[in-house]
Amino acid sequence: MKYHTVRETAKQWNLSDRTVQQFCIDGRIPGAQKFGRSWAIPADAEKPQVPRIVRKRDAAQSFATGMLDNANLMPLMNTPFPPGRCFASVEAMAPGPRRDIALAEYHYFTGKPEAAATEVESYLTSADMGARLSACLIYAYANLSIGEIQCAKFALKELNASLSAAGEQSAQFRTASAFVAVAGAVLLHLPLPAGVPDIQSFLPLLPPGLRAFALYVYAHYRYLQGDYAASAGIVEGALAMGAEAYPIPSIYLHLVAVMDCMSLKQADRARVHLLSAWDLARPDDLIEGFGEHHGLLGGMLEAVIKPAWPEDFKRIIDITYRFSAGWRKVHNPDTGHDVADNLTTTEFAASMLAARGWTNQEIADHMHISPNTVKRYISTALEKLHIRHRQDLKQFMLR
Template sequence: MEFMTAKEAAEKWNVSVRLIQRYCAQGRICGARKNGTAWEIPSDAEKPQNVRKVQEAYSNPPFQNLMPLMNTPFHPGDCQKLLAGMKDGARKDIAYAEYYYFSGRPEMAKQKAEEYLSCKNPELRLSACLINAFANLSIGQIDQAKQVLEAIRNTLKEDKKRAPQAGVIDAFIATTAAVLLHLPLPEEMPSAQDFLPRLPFGLRAFALYVEAHSLYLQKNYEKSIGIIESALTMGAEQYPIPAIYLHLAAVMDYMSLKQPRMAERHLLDAWELARPDDLIEGFGEHHGLLGGMLEAVIKQKWPEDFKRIIAITYKFSAGWRKIHNPETGHEVADDLSTTEFAAAMLAARGWTNTEIGEHMNISANTVKTHLSQAMKKLHVESRKDLKQYMLQ
């Protein structure tokens, strides 16, 4: 990827260098990254919108009820204290639904969110829809998940000509749902540059994770890492839920670049944020994309937590495939063990048995056995053929 300096960006967009530096520090230029004291900006980056004009478009305080727990800073270990201190009402209910979901309790998340699926407040309704859809994946209620996802898509179509704030809410929810299911974005979707600057910081941090995840799927790993590092540098760590997901996306990128040490650093950073409040759902959701990093790190040091994460993986991935595979025609493998899948992912990316074994703390012969079992289950004869059944 090619980068330009702040001065070059200022000349290109006809603004001051100081304004460009401010845009970078605020995370308003996707992919901008700091190199020492200077900012490097992707050559294809778009000029951010004028924040004052965006703010003038609002008629109400923005996004107080949209994924409130995700959008609230707290110290690791203080999540339940934060929830208990919230004022009783719909906002608190949605925050609890988030907590139940992100701590791997989809049944409780679904129950808490369900009563708001028809709520007139769009922030509460779409928050409930997002939580409910993904909770349904994990408990095997696929038809209900599909219905809620369709409701999200329909809302995006219906709200296309409504007030800017409604469009931002729709875009945030619809983009999150599509990207995390590895589905194409709806045609009505505005560009990330149109809605990202309008989000409050916590939601913007999660939206940047979604953008980074999308770039990962496009194999643009360097740009994805640039977005992640910029968001974390700006203070996303204050918001544990977005920060956990940002770190996990960095693991995906660094493993794709065959840099396991950097991947391990980000995995441990995510774990340090997640473990005090038991926010382990994201680890289970991302297992297949983490390139055996959970087996290499979490399994060795926290074996009981690893078992719970793997249980989440099996439940979530089974539902995920039932949405993803029919809609995309990409038959991601559904009958491999998590260890077989992790080894097969690495093998499909060109890792040798020795490299996989050293990374996952198992022998090369054990790797060979896992790969043989994987190929047998998938009815393929070569490592190269594994790729079509792996996550993209």
């Protein structure tokens, strides 16, 4: 029988060396043999299913036996660094789970979901709960953009399973589980999972960078409730208390402020927040959040980023199409909402503003296009959605 090395098999299966080695350790590759510290893998071995789908009860039990190291809970998100030093901050970390998770975060936030998913695969069943919870959150969102919806749903269920298992655990474990479970639900505009504590109750127990991101999640939650002024106030308070030392949470805080300001028809204020987010993101290419939030930003990317940074805008829109396609496949069936999936990003942006009561002239002035062009976008959207009236757009827009 012909055998391959771990590296050869990893390349053949498009996985990381570490993931293949973990498969061997777990006995998931029939015929794999260990020689010293290396493994020989049958050349015709079939790639195991990634991830290993487990029943919720089993997942909860396995979470209950793990140990939590907060240092490995979304470490890059919790790292202060000057703009332009993101990757250097990852490289400065000692080899091990913290660095591996941070590298996956870097891949994800720079718009490389395939690399992010590959980097965290081997941590999906880790006994280190900080690494495992981080891996599940990253894996869930990365797989939305890859189009691997079952993998994304698996990881989201694991996050909810961690919350179910947290009742008898330490306050630190409960806090970490609540943080990732709430982030997983709110950013997909899904109902909060059963058993989640009030967001404000676990904020003080989080380290500063994660607390800043949790405040973004809370602001996003208030935005979804239509409480735009309160949401904007949460952002302003977080930034005033030093959140900008942590670039990744700060980018997301500024983006939710853009959403609030556009909902309040405060376009000039929205522009300030968008450019603040862009100034933090651009030196390290932390572009993912802009693509994730495109539909909620009310045409601000078209108005601000597209004219000055056209190539970056194209990349953002590519992220938007990939992410939103996966997002809808989870969001629409789970909520019963019918967020549109057949509009261009510009048609969606114009329709989103129209659904919020903006006139064609207001949309035209904001997006730097003519009222006739706006009218054409809206008419095309109505035709694609098989509706006749402008007021009916709201049921197909993001909430």
